[in-house]
Amino acid sequence: MNISVILGHPYEKSFNHAIASTVVETLCASGHEVFFHDLHKEGFDPILQGEELVTDSSDDSLVRIHCSEITEADGIIVVHPNWWGQPPAILKGWVDRVLRENVAYRFAEDDDGSGLPMGLLKARTAIVFNTSNTPEERENTVFGDPLERIWKDCIFDFCGVTDFHRRMFRTIAGSSENKRLEWLDEVKKMVSSNFPLDDV
Structure with missing residues (x-):
């Protein structure tokens, strides 16, 4: 299977990077x-320019590569921190520029864009791994866990990806090395159970 792995975190020694490395190693094993992209390392430009929006195409070669790969992906895994209840700006820009109309979804010919979209992504399974320093009770009672709604309903369901899984690791600040190793073992198990040994 072809699996796209997208990492959105600027610090190479972050736990997000450790998660992404574990994901890639598990999938390869x-x-x-694996199509792996560290958005910061590769210098992905998150800014959607007006011309790109109205022409529904991009002159950015990196964006074209991402669009091509995401249409071929059998599965998608995204790794990022919880910043202000949202993905980091670089990852939001990736969504804007890559999961675009006629790549990830489209509307019927007689639809002006106000109707229900048809998801185009080949992938049927997506996993999102998040990190946070907000305790779970506060996240759920005060903020309502916006990342769950963003990824599950507003992005993946919109694009036709129906099998969605998400795991938030918390709290990262002050977590011990042993706890982080436990979390990485959980990442391995979650990836392996959703993307088992490829017999193709």
């Missing part, structure tokens, strides 16, 4: 083809 199971025989999957």
Whole structure:
């Protein structure tokens, strides 16, 4: 299977990077083809320019690569921190520029864009791994866990990805090395259970 792995975190020694490395290693060990992108390292430009929006195409070669790969992906895994209840700006820009109309979804020919979209992504399974320093009770009672709604309903369901899984690791600040190793083992198990050994 072709699996797209997208990392949105600027600090290479972050736990997000450790999660992404574990994801890639686990997928490769199971025989999957991995399209891995560290958005910061590769210098992904998150800014959607007006011309790109109205022409529905991009002159950015990196954006074109991402669009091509995401249409071929059998699965998608996204790794990012919880910043202000949202993905970091670089990842939001990736959504804007890559999960675009006629790549990730489209509307019927007679639809002006106000109707229900048709998801175009080949992938049927997506996993999102998040990190946070907000305790779970406060996240749920005060903020309502906006990342769950963003990724599950506003993005993946919109694009036709129906099998969605998400795991928030918290709290990262002050967590011990042993706890982080436990979390990484959980990442391995979650990835392996959703993307088992590839027999193709």
